Amino acid sequence: MTATQLIAAIKKKKELQGIDDAVVERELQNVLTQHPSWNDDLSKPRSAIYALILKAVRASLRRKYGLFRTELLPPDLSPQELLSRHSSTKERLPFYQAMYQSIFNITGKPATILDLGCGLNPLSLPFMELKKVNYFAYDISKSEVDVLNKFFNSLPKNSLWKGKAQILDITDVEKVLGLPIADICFLFKVTDIVDRGHGHKRSEELMKAIPSHWVIVSFPTHTMSGKPMTAPRRKWMEWMCARLGWSYATFEFENEIVYVVRKS
């Protein structure tokens, strides 16, 4: 089986269909590097190793990218309907407006926004009440990126809202360093995924690399089973800010805590 055929087979699972081929290929190479003997069997027809490879790559993709959605996004839904298809954005619908108001009261209204690991969050642009904005959105998932570009491209030609979504693995710090300079960067509910199994070093490197003074980081305040967390504040964020001389403000909404961080 060729790498292309393996990638196609890995992506047969619904929740993995939206991931870019290059990301799947990189994960496949990681798995083959961890299990060098599996490489030898790849030339044999109908090798039992295929099933192991598929399982290992899929598990790794799910773990790394937090792919919990099991359906593809229907292409013809309105932005409002789409927002209710993603758990993070759905939960925020009752407080989106208040959340952006609280953030912009501190940062001022941004003219350029970066949104990393954006999911469908850029569709909440109308809640931001901005007259004019350049919105740069990045996610690992192709299906999210396609939906977002459809939304941005549907804005009237004379609209003062401009936006573009692109596929990006935000753990690639070199690429993050090269992103457009922005007034503000959203990192909503994504640092836990970036950090998984690596302490908080990756999030710290990411935040340092982001070409924006203001970084808005959010976290869930409920566990996966829906119970409120006993300690929703993220002490590591607060210690990191103190250590790096960054200032921050924090506020909580129903099921999300937001850190508004000013990098020095």
Ligand SMILES: C[S@@+](CC[C@H](N)C(=O)[O-])C[C@H]1O[C@@H](n2cnc3c(N)ncnc32)[C@H](O)[C@@H]1O
């Ligand atoms: C829990 S969702 C949060 C989405 C959005 N930020 C929000 O709060 O509405 C996590 C998102 O991060 C994306 N993601 C996970 N790992 C990523 C990576 N390494 N690079 C870019 N995006 C990633 C997933 O595809 C998913 O859309």
